[in-house]
Amino acid sequence: MYKINKLSNNVEKLEQRLFRDLNIRERQHLQEWIAKNPEMLGEDLLIIQKEFDGFNDTNERLDLLAIDKNGGLVIIENKLDDTGRDVVWQALKYASYCSTLTTSQIIKIFQSYLDKWSNNEDAKQNLLDFLEKNDDELLLNKNDQRIIFVANNYRKEVTSTVLWLLRHNIQVQCFRATPYSMSDDVFLQVEQIIPLPETKEFMIDAQEKEKEVQDKSKNIQESEQRLVKFWSQFKSKLTEQKIDYLDRVASKTEYSIGFWKGPSKFAFCLGKTNFRVELYIPNDTNKIYFDAIFRHKSEVESSFDGIITWERLDTKKASRVRFDMPNELLNKLEGKFNDEIYWGDLFNWYIDAMQRFFRAVNPVWERVLKEV
Template sequence: MYRINREQNNIIKLEERKFSELQFRERENLQEWIAKNPEILGEELLIIQKEFDGFNDTQERLDLLALDKSGNVVVIENKLDDTGRHVVWQALKYVSYCSTLSTTQILKIYQEYLDGQSLEEDAKDNVLEFLDIDEDGLLLNRNDQRIIFVANNYRKEVTSTVLWLLQHSVQIQCFRAIPFGKGEELFLQIEQIIPLPETKEFMIDAMEKELEEKTKSKKVAQTETQLVEFWNKLKSELRNRKMDLLDNVNAKPYFNISTLKGRGSFGFCIGRNGYRVELYIGQDEDKVFFDAMRKYKLKIQNEFKLGDMVWERLDGKKAARIKFERSALDITGDVDGWRKNPEAIINWYCDVMKPFYDVLLPYWMKVNNEID
């Protein structure tokens, strides 16, 4: 890794370090960094517990427990400079324990975490907001559980086992955490090494084709198929309009699709009350990024000609949002328009996102550069 020196028009090599020599600890440091910034693992995750030990008749505890955007349980295990030999077996035990957790149990675990952090928040409300679904559709942990490892060095017996598990449809990822230093300055790089990002989607797609739907209801499976088809149609129409916003994003069976820009993401959402485009600012508990953007609110609104944007500070939440939305009835006259008249919704998304993105992006990148 190199640091860019603008004044000298040169680059300066940073020295790769070890966590141990820097006197960082697994629980107090690396675990806390991930808990506060889960997006460093390449996706939106909701941390629901730390040091979870709620397993019957065992004294074991996992490092971090999270939910992904599909409502699946994710076990995150952190090791500092070396994984050790038994980390895979340890994680497999944890996911087997977690496989029986019900929605009610998960919400209870998360509420205990929030209460332990002295956060006056409701676990169910947070999960519904994170998944962007109605309460009627709340069903957690219905698919296979996932494992994420974070460490500086992986032993061969660990990587060999992980690759074998991947071939047998176990959802598992390895990230390498590397501290760098130059003088008193310290930097952290986290990169996914297994599976490689460029092959991950291919591997997942291949496995999904081989597996039969086991536990999903017919209705859920149909909805997920329709969502993937809908987002792929949207991506195609965006390309037709020379907009590359989602070119590097894979369509997933979620009610939203987005692309990262700086510390936030521009996305399209099928919401509980209608359809929206948004700039979602995650991990902004102190509202630093949102408040910085709000300084330009008048200018932004004057430049955006389609109507009033909605600025949601979401006080008490870790995220904030700037959005433009319309009810389903206003667009198609049908609350289920994305299924019955997808072309109308897609055209609305494309018509709105271009001016929304073009107006917000310069201010958003300016704010990111100023704060970083």
């Protein structure tokens, strides 16, 4: 890894280090960094517990427990310079323990976490906000559990086992965490190595074709397949136009997809009654980031042709800045997402809207990140 020196028009090599040489500890440091910044694992995750030991008849503890955007449980196991030999077996045990957790049990687990680490937050409401669902739609842990490993070095027996699990439709990801230093500055690189990001989407598609989903209705299956197809075609459209917004983002069964800029995400969203692009700030409990960018409201709006909506969302952790599809185009497309004949118009609007929105918002957002 290199640091770019613009003044000299050159690069300076960073020194690759070991965590132990930097006196970085697994639970005290790496685990806390991931808990506070789960987006470093390449997706929206909601941490609901750490050092979880609520398993019957065992004193074992899993490092981090999270919920993904599909309401599924994600077991996150962290190691430092070496995974050790038994990390896969350990994680599989935790996944099996978590497989029986009900929605009410998960809410209770999350509430105990919030009671310990946050102030007067409601677990169920946080889950509803994160999943963007109504109360009667909340169903957690309905699919197989996922496993994420984070370590600097992976032993051959670990990678071999992980690849075997992937071939048998067990969802496992491996991230390499590498520390670097230059003088007194220390840097951290986190990159997914198994499966490689460029092959993950293909693997998911292949697994979906082979696996019969047992507990979902035909409508839900069709809806999820349509979403993956929509985002895949949209990504291809972006690639054709040499726009790199989603190059490292996999097509998923979600109603929004986007790319991170610091603690926020620029996203393309399929709403229930509208389509929009937005700057979404997921963890803005004290509204520090929103208030900071809102102070530049006039500057942003003066450089943008359209109506920007500023949502502080005082009763929620998140906040957002959004641009909705104008009514004249929305009237043409409303309710037509299920019909692929309209996708081309929607792709064109998304691309134009995000490019204009990003040009207006991002320069101000980058200044805000330096100010806060």
